[in-house]
Amino acid sequence: MKREFAVIGLGRFGGSICHELSKEGMDVLAIDLDEDKVNEFKNIASHAVIADTTDEKVLKEIGIRNIDHVIVAIGDNIQASILTTLMLKELGIKKITVKAQNDYHEKVLRKIGADQVVHPERDMGKRIAHSIISNNILDHLELSDDHSIVEVKAGKKMSGRSLIDLDIRAQYGCNVVAIKKDKEINVSPMATVVIEDGDVLIVIGSDIDISRFEKNLV
Ligand code: ADP
Known part of the structure; x- marks a missing residue:
């Protein structure tokens, strides 16, 4: 149209x-x-x-x-x-x-x-800063002044563990809204899904919580 x-x-x-x-x-x-x-x-x-x-x-x-x-x-x-x-x-x-x-x-x-x-320059600057912090942070999208969605590549710390095991929601206050495995995307992952090295997680949360999540698991 x-x-x-x-x-x-x-x-x-x-x-x-x-x-x-x-x-x-x-x-x-x-x-x-x-x-x-x-x-x-x-x-x-x-x-x-x-x-x-x-x-x-x-x-x-x-x-x-x-x-x-x-x-x-x-x-x-x-x-x-x-x-x-x-x-x-x-x-x-x-x-x-x-x-x-x-x-x-x-x-x-x-x-x-x-x-x-x-604000293209400001927003792109923020996104690039996040990807510079860690090679595993693929993208960062600001939802409001203090909430974001990030796309992160799972590394050794998450590999072989399920969402229940990682306990991301309780430990870090963030939600994993989707998991990409190669070309497939699971948009409402069950808590029992096991994360493998190289999977991409899409995580939503407050910037403070996401930052703790990134420091500890990414
Ligand atoms: P950017 O940072 O995206 O490259 P620029 O400042 O180079 O932006 O481009 C802005 C454009 O807007 C210029 O091509 C300029 O000629 C145009 N522009 C500025 N004022 C007016 C106006 N009053 N009416 C129409 N176009 C305008």
């Missing part, structure tokens, strides 16, 4: 979103102030236009009101990002996703009604 998206700001982040949505067959309107950027996306997105999105008249002219979901990926210009978001909100766009540069920017964006605020 095709859905209408618009990406405003075709830098590294917005450009990558635009590429990926187009690759998935979505209908994407690519927008930037910069003519070279727009030309670059002419053959990638369904449509590409040069526009300054801080101007309400311009937004109306390019038909932004017909778009279901707009992604605001304006980089360093926080003022332009906020103004654009405000205007999109006033025009009644159903879903607005905005890239924030810092926590203050995020606060303002949430106040003016952005539906989703993302």
